Structures are given as C-alpha cells and as structure tokens.
Amino acid sequence: MIRQTSFHPVLIILFFFLVLLVIAPALASGRNDGMEGTSFHDASPDNSSGNVQLGPRPFFLVEDMEGGELKSKLARCGAGPFRKTYFSIGHRGAPLQFPEHTAESYRAAARMGAGILECDVTFTRDKELVCRHSQCDLHTTTNILETPLAEKCTRPFTPAQFDASGNLIQEASARCCTSDITLDEFKSLKGKMDAFNPGARNVAEYVGGTPAWRTDLYAGPTSGTLLSHRESIELFSKLGAKMTPELKSAEVAMPYDSDGDGVGDYTQEHYAQQMIDEYKAADVKPRDVFPQSFDIRDIRYWIAREPEFGRQAVYLDDANTVADLPNASQLTAYKAEGINIVAPPIFALLDVDGGGNIIPSSYALQARAAGLGLITWTLERSGILADGDNGFYYQTFDSAIRREGDVMKVLDVLNREVGVLGIFSDWPATVSYYANCMKLK
Template identity: 45%
Template structure:
C-alpha cells in the first residue's frame, strides 16, 4: 500500500484482537482462492478466517433435493463427474473432445443426477481445459491467480449438510443461501411439477425444519419474484433477503434505469440491495483518478436501502485491470493499478458508502479490515417488524 492514514490504521491492528465479523461474507464458502468452492473445506476455511456469514448457492438434483453449487450446470468444471463414466453418461451434454475447429465441450447439471450420486463426487477448483482430448485432461484450467495446492477431493454439500456445518462453527455464524435461477438447459417447472415458487419455498423450509432463527438467514436471489415471494410468504426471512442486482449491466441506459428503480424496490419491501462493486464506485477523470461513490450508491442510501456488495478478490491482480476489462472494476478500472489499492477500495465502500458487508473469495482480508474498523455486518432481525 501507499503510505497513508489508512495504511497506518491497518498496521495498528496487526496484533488484534480479532473476532468473527458479519462484515466478512464467505463467497461460495470464503476460501475459494485456494480451495474448491461450495465445499465443506471452503466453508471451514471461511469460518477459520473470521467470516460471520457463509454462503451456499442452492441448486436442485434430479430427485428435487437441494445442494450447494454455484450453478445448476457447472458440475463439469467444478467436480470430477466427467471421470465417473456412469455419472458422466447422465450429463445433459456428454463430453466431446477438442478437435481442429472446436474446443472440448460438456454440460453436466445437478439436475442430471440424484442427491446420493451428487454426494459421491469430488469438488475441484472451477476450471477446464478447452484443448482436452479426454475427460481427465478437461479437469485442468484453474485461473493462474488461484491455487491448486488444495485442489484434491473436496467434499460437496447438500443444503442440509451446509446448515448443520455452519451451525456447528464456534462464534455464532450466519447463513446466506442463494436461490440459483435455472439455466435454459433446465426448463421449469422441472419434470413438469417442480416450480420456481416451490424451489423458493423449499430453501426457507429447510431452515425452518432445522429450527434456525430467521434473523440468522440472509436469503439471496437475482430474480425479483423470489424476493417478493419471500417477503409475502415468509416475512421474517424476506425482510432481510438480499436482492442481487445486475440489472444495470450492458450499458449506461440500463445502469440509469437500475438507479432509478431503487426507491421503488424499497417501497415494495426490499431492505437490502446487493450489487457488484462496479455499481458502487466511479472515478473523476484521466487527470484526477480519485475513486468516489457512484450515483447508484448515493441513491440506494437515500432510499433507505442497506447495501451488501460482491465480490472482493474475485479478480486477478490489479496491475492489469486496465487492459482486461474486468467486470468488478469496469466503472473505475483506469484508477487502479496495484493490489495495495484493494484496501483503499474497501475503505471507500465501508467508510464512505457504508456498506453493511461484502462477499469475499478470501475471507481473511475482509475480516481483518472489519475487525480493524469495528464493523459487525448487517444486524439480523432488525429488518423485520411483526405485522409488516
């Protein structure tokens, strides 16, 4: 980091004390820079690094059971399914080797297999080798800025296993399950009977059956009808649901519309908005590269919405952000050029905008910052008023 009051403040905290903080939200578990995502081991790593809220992205299996997987159709890149012939034969799109004109392809979905079959898989770092001639070679391809040292047979989790695991961690950890919208390969209603609405209910019912206090559960969805359904049917859960907003992608007009819609979302009962980092920050110009809060950030705060951002350390090294067009930095990529600025970005998000928490791929970084500044994260239960 460049010498600054922020650097001095962070250095002053090097000996702690440290505790669990809800400001640090373990993305796909919280250890995903080094450990296969959505696995037991990633959740354990996130917990050890102080994340107070741990994520499970929720997909469903062929027998309509709920599991932790970032996409319904990513098993071919996040598990060893293609090396299991009996299970690989069930994939939506079987493995096809690369040839002179086409890359290797496969599509394997959680909905292709049962919960019991899912539990036999090994989770691996997300990646694939597009030049592969066989399923074994297809397993490679971890991005260079993530590590393979722990890319062994990590343990996949069902939603129920995730709930039990997080509930067992010391320090009172909370939950953030994300309802994954099925891709086109998995038409809904699934098998003609399993609707999106029932899928949304099943996530909440899993926590109710486990006796988990709604104040500990921060449900998420990119699909507004899911959020409104939870607000109506499960108000104690819906009151602190995170609306994951990516409606401002793909151009200035969409971004302006996303900003304009924020007050109406609050009026419809949404209390927490969860946009990507790039929605919240902008910079002055090529001469003055000061980063400052965007119109989205200021409008959300003015509307009374609390903000939870995503995703910290999801990208590669910042020295090359100007040239890569990285999603998370696209609104201010000309103003960053080294990794020391990550804490500067976090400082603007936390101490100027006042975000309540941030999803992170390596929870220790955000946990350190949160402890140093006394940030506790969103307060469970404070969003729900009986009778609302």
C-alpha cells in the same frame, strides 16, 4: 504474637488432592452449564468464531499500500486480536484457493473470520437441494467427467477440434447438471477448482485449466466434500456463522418433472419455499438468514409468504455494465414493495473523480437515498491487480488501481463512503482484517 505451626509435606499434598476431588466436578459442571444455550456450543476446531486466523495475505496487502493515513491505521492493527465479523461474507466459502461450495472451503472462510457464509442453492433429479453455483456446472466444478456418472450428463464430453495447422476451431465442451443425478450420486462426487481447458483433447486435459493466481493445492482426492443444503445449514450452525443462501435460477424447464396435469409439479414457488423450509426445520432464526436471488419474483414470494425471512431478503443485481443498472425511481420502487437490501457488483458502487480518487457512484448514492441497504460482490476474484486489466468488477474505477494493496482503498470507500452492510469475498481474510481494524461487527 502468633505461633507458627508446621505441617508435614505429605499431609499438605493429601489435603490439596482431596480438595481437587471435591471441587473439580463442580467446576466442570459450571463451565458446561455456562456454555449450554449459547450459539457457540461446539468448542471443536470447526467453531472458528473465537479462533480467527487470517494468514499472511492481508498483511501483504497492507504492506503493499502506498504510504498514508489509511496504511498507517491498518498497519497498527497487525497484532490483532482478530474476531469473526458479519461484514465479511464467504463467497462460496473461500474459493480463491479452495474448491467452491465444499466443506473445506466453508471451514477455511469461517477460520478467516467470515461471519456469514453462502450456499448457492440448486436441486437434483430427486428434487433435493444442494450447494452449487449453477445447476449445470458439475463438469467444471467437480470430478464427474472422470466417474461413471459422466454417462448421465446432459451433454457428454466432446474434445476440442483443430485444423490441419493445429489451430483451435471448436472448443472442448460438456454439460453436466445436478438435475441429471440424484442426491446420493451428487454426494459421491468431489469438488475441484472451477475451471476447464477449452483446448482439451481428452477428459484429463479438460478438467484442468485452473488460473495461475489460484491453486489446486486443496483440491486433492481426499478433500472437495460436497454438501446438500441441509448439510450446509448444519455446518454453518456449527461454525457459528449466519447464512446467505442464494436460490439459483433453474436451468431446466419449470415446473420441473411435470406430467402436464398440473398436479404435484415442482414449481418455482415450491423451490423457493423448500429452501426456507429447510431453515425452519433446522430451527434457524430468520434474523440469521439472508436469502438471496437474482429473480425478483423469488424476493416478492418471500416477502409475501415468509415475511420474517423476506424482511432481509437480498435482491441481487445482475447488471453487466453501468447502463444496465436500475435508476433512482426503480430503486425507490424496490423499497416501496418491501425490498430492504440490494446487492450489485462492486463496479456499480464506485467511480473515479477528476483527481483519480475512488468515490461512491451515482447508483450508490441513489440506493442509499431510497433507504436501501447495500451488500456487494465479489472481492478477491480478479487476480493480479497491478496488471491494470482487472475486468468486470473493476470496470468503473480500474484507472485508480495501481497495486495489490489498492484493494484496501476499495474496501475503505465501500465502508466509510458508500456504507455497505457487508462484502462478499473469495478470500474473506482480507475483508476480515479491514473490518477488525475499523471495529466493524
């Protein structure tokens, strides 16, 4: 028989208080030690790798699908949990609703599970690299025309011209380039949704024109934070994302700022090297970077001069129609010279069979036969799908698209039958939902 001993309640409370004083610091120290050295060292809200929030759109798309095995499988995933996936690539961030290439757009993409984020890279007048889709798009993607920097634009704003009957005879225009201004001046601007009004009579009208299926809700005066390339590397690292910078074609003569003696000129090779050097300076591992270019000379440069980065360089295909796509022998030649990944637009990879089903295209089969990895662009960039007029990205298979939920069929064929490595999207949540459901990393 064991004697029961009673303790005074005050003594019990005091005992546990002393225990906590001793072990709490040790527990905190152990937790910090465990986090140190990992890729998710920042536990701030910005680090969305473990806190993916997809919002209502993917669920709307699944609910809108026609009944069948795919819909049933996707519907069963609705409870999550959802995690970051490298199959989901944030195209300029999340520009379906956020101004592209802004800090806010990138954070939104990361929160939607995009495991890879894109900075399109161009340069300023003082040869600093910045994130912008085109060297000369500031007049449609920023507020530059509403600032004193408008005076530095290559071509100032010109209002639209109308005839006596009010018919438009000449569209409003402007041309403002990153190479018109310095990095500090660039950083003083605010990003906006990429749009303009061709019938504008003044600047206030010109900077409007956002399509109805997008929104200006997140393009207010306190958002739209523009980034240098270096800042994008820092942010993406903080978000726990891999990086896919695209070296944009210069829209100024190269070598840039040349005095004719060939000494100290800013050549295309300097430009291509500068981009890679900024990842090396930030100690980003080459395996976490997928450099891209539409110019095969850039890809060849990286393969030759920076082979660790060149190994997974992405050669972008700028075909506008099927007739523009490379043939089987060209694809084989790409592989032979060390190109491992190609990235054509979505239409290049899909076709429709006699029964109206979406199937892999001949190009897709030829690229896979050549041993090439495939990435494609761009999902969620075509507006309303049910209207049957979905333009560039859907040109080879638009006849098979009937409703918004059909975007999930597109994803399924790209994944299971084409075998793409990843998909650029203007709203990464859609791809992230599918990838999580199919257990894609």
